[in-house]
Amino acid sequence: MKTTLQATSVVLATTAGLLTVVAAPGASAATSCASPVFKRQFFANTTFKGTPKKTDCDSAISESWSGAPASGLPKDGFGVRWSVTRDFGSGGPFALAASGLDGIRVYVDGTRKVDLWKNTTKTVSKTVNVTVPKGKHTLRVDYANFTGAAKVKFGYTPRTSATVDKVKPLAPLDPLVSYDGSANTTKLSWTKNREMDLAGYRVYRRLRGSTSWTKVGTTTATSLTDAPPATGALYYYEIRAYDKAGNESGGTADQLVTSITLAAPSGLSSSITDTTATVFWKAVPGAVKYRVVRTDPSNVERVTDVVGTSLGDDTLARSAGYQYKVAALDSSGHLSPYSVTTYVHRAPAAPRGLTATADIGAALLSWTVKPEDGRVLGFHVYRSTTLPVDTATATEVTCTTTYTESADGSRRYSCGDYSAEEGTTYHYVVTTEDQISTVSLPSDTVTVTTLESDKPPAQVTGLTATATEYGIELDWDDNTEADLKRYVVYRGTVIGEDDAEQVCSGGEWAWLNAGTSHYRDVRTPDGDHACYWVDAIDTAGNSSRWLGPVSAVAVDELDLTPSVATPEGSPLTLTADTPDSGGVHLGWSAVDSATGYQVYRWDPATKTYEKLAATTDRSYDDTTATRGTTHYYWVTALYADGTESAPGADRAILEP
Incomplete structure (x- = not known):
């Protein structure tokens, strides 16, 4: 619904040639409506005689009344007049679109352009194309309701087709130019044009003494900033408006600026991390970008243009030195002198894949160096009993290295720390030193506990057993001993009364490698009471059982057994399995006469037992079976007389 308000002040917005208004209410004896808002007058007759019964402001003409539109007016035989005087800028072709029920007339500067003045029973409409001269003009719309329902609508919009609109916009007014020599930027501003079909503005620049203009920017705003070539030359600017048909106005009065001259960048410095060298410099007034030249150890140059005042370079080879220099460029591509040079040297890479294997009173270390990791003069091996390993305070180990080389040129280095104590936990890091004594970052830290003679692994702790719909889930704490070889899972039954000492009596159930601390005992959840315990075995065959009694856990399996028993005497045998593709596959034997x-x-x-499917095949894939549970199935044979056989039964366990 459209809101109309009496107003003393308004805030205007123009969008795509259509006008909207936000009106602020105020108390005033006389109604004043700021253009392009219409002044609207209501008359108690269709001849617009006498004093209006009501006067207000209307942002758009689009009304539908079923009775009297205002107090003091009859429901039939009233008139409404809208009028506005506005600046059309350069003018041009416009479309006047009017419709009404009953009469409507449209005037431009008092000349009638639309005449639909009659009592009708249906809406009449008309669109007229007119050419509006430049400057201010008055629009007036008269509407008469003779009898019955009242409707009126009017709009005026510029015609923006390039084949119709040949009228150039007016040149922008009040051009202002300011030049910032510290940044070599020219800021231009101007007053907004009045054209309703305005598309934007174009800013042009030319060198003094030249007749050739260069477009340096396009905008819909009323300001723009440009960076002229930093050559110390003089430049002129002008602004031109253009409309939606592509017509361009003449230019504003030329505005003169004098540019600066580019200087060589100063304050060149550099820093380097393990991966990236960064070069820094101070900004140069008038520069729009900078040219960085890098010279590598083979005296090959690489050129990179950047916008900011720093460059990060992550393409440096390891154990190699590079030189950098920088020049400034302006918007026309003029190059300043180059700065002084700065030098960086990238360190070798930290050793890769450090591992440590425990031995009796020793740690055997291995790591890898690839060809791209840089030159190798030697290594430093550090040992600490605390974390993190600080190479400044840790013990440097005398460690003689040997290596094996692979086909890709990578070398796997090894050395042994035989100065360690038995049964002691150590943390190791290794660094690489290159040909100019640049040292890499430390490798990743490895931790190892040296072995003691005939010491069995620690007993398993944290063992839990959880009953699920697909069996029993076992989990326990990781054993991180270096010489751990495997886990052995035992399953059995609980012997003993509830109020007395109980033991888990069973046998080996599964062997697992040392890298896991979890086991899933997939079995039919039929309510059995079971117990489990886990033994740890080291590479020497020592068992954690030798340390004394071990802890077991008892668990009651879930009981998912169907409460409906399967009748005997089925003529078919059903098998259920779980293929890798998912779901449950059922297969059964053929039954004669089925x-x-x-x-x-x-x-x-x-x-x-719910019906799942009927089929003439001797197999069925249940793709709707959910995972993480046990499913029970029946299959019966169907006969021509409508009976079915006793069911064949089976179950399938779908793990998560």
């Missing part, structure tokens, strides 16, 4: 087969699946919620 016309088909009915597949059922146990539903724990309804506690019934």
